[in-house]
Amino acid sequence: MNEAEGRLLHVPVLLQEVLQNLPTPLNTVIDLTLGLGGHSSAILAAMPQGSRLIGMDKDQSALDYAGKLLYPQAEAAGVELTLVKNDFAALGQWASTQPSLQAQFILADIGVSSPQIDLPERGFSYRLAGPLDMRMDQSRGQSAAEVLATLTYEQLADIIHLYGEERYSRRIAAKIVAYREKRAITDTLTLADIVRSAVPKAALKEKQDPARRTFQALRIYVNDELTALQEMLQAAVNLLAPGGRLAVISFHSLEDRIVKRQFHAFAHPCTCLPDLPCCCGRQPAGRVLTPKPLTASAAECEANFRAHSAKLRIFEKM
Secondary structure, eight states, X not given: OOHHHHTOOOOOTTHHHHHHTOOSSOOEEEESSOTTSHHHHHHHTTSOTTOEEXXXXXXXXXXXXXXXXXXHHHHHHTOEEEEEEOOGGGHHHHHTTOTTOOXXXXXXXXXXXXXXXXXXXXXXXXXXXXXXXXXXXXXXXXOHHHHHHHSXXXXXXXXXXXXXXXXXXXXXXXXXXXXXXXXXXXXXXXXXXXXXXXXXXXXHTSSSOTHHHHHHHHHHHHHTHHHHHHHHHHHHHHHEEEEEEEEEEEOXXXXXXXXXXXXXXXXXXXXXXXXXXXXXXXXXXEEESOSSOEEOOHHHHHHOGGGTTOEEEEEEXX
């Protein structure tokens, strides 16, 4: 284990809730956000001999780490394990190369993983010093530092407001633009200090660090997460076998609203007026098993602070 791996600590959220909603039979499982393999390891333990687990992630370091855990476990259990480097936004493209594949269970744990936050060199943390990167796949795309250097004031303000749900977005954007006229913003702590200097003093006394929302907004923008989520949901439902389930864990309201609305659209696709006979011909793809999302228990929240905002929604295909 290298130095970076030695600093990784990953506690999969809502694990028991995921396991309690596994369908049977469980012939093929796809974990779209493998991370360090915490969810997959527990699911693998419930899979029968001869079944197949596909783990997907766009972060090669996560795949390498998870493989060390999962390959020996899968071999001992007689489960075929396949690891795939792929962004779940491209799930549909990947699925087109697997024409006969149908899954009984698909899991997506949305958002940044604990290891990515905990490793300062990834640039996600507003508490740890590191380069301002934030790319989940560091082999492609613009870093957060490059985004801050190139976007206009209006673009920055809109991104921070929309993706961070930040009420002081314009003040923060103005501070960022003023600072970058003097020097580049290339590290996490500099950006965090700029954000804190932009908000009213009262906001500094709030329980949540004022920098959190801006960092969230930049991370979502850098990785195009919301577009990726919408594309993934459609492709995942297409991959499900009849009776198969799609489970999605989200961590903030923007993601959860997208999942909720898309699941409702899958279950209620008819666009005709409610008082008239249906003439659109659209048939439900299945049903929503979680009218209200499943959330973490008090015990889990106490043991893992990242579980506080986690929400699990499940869709079952007809």
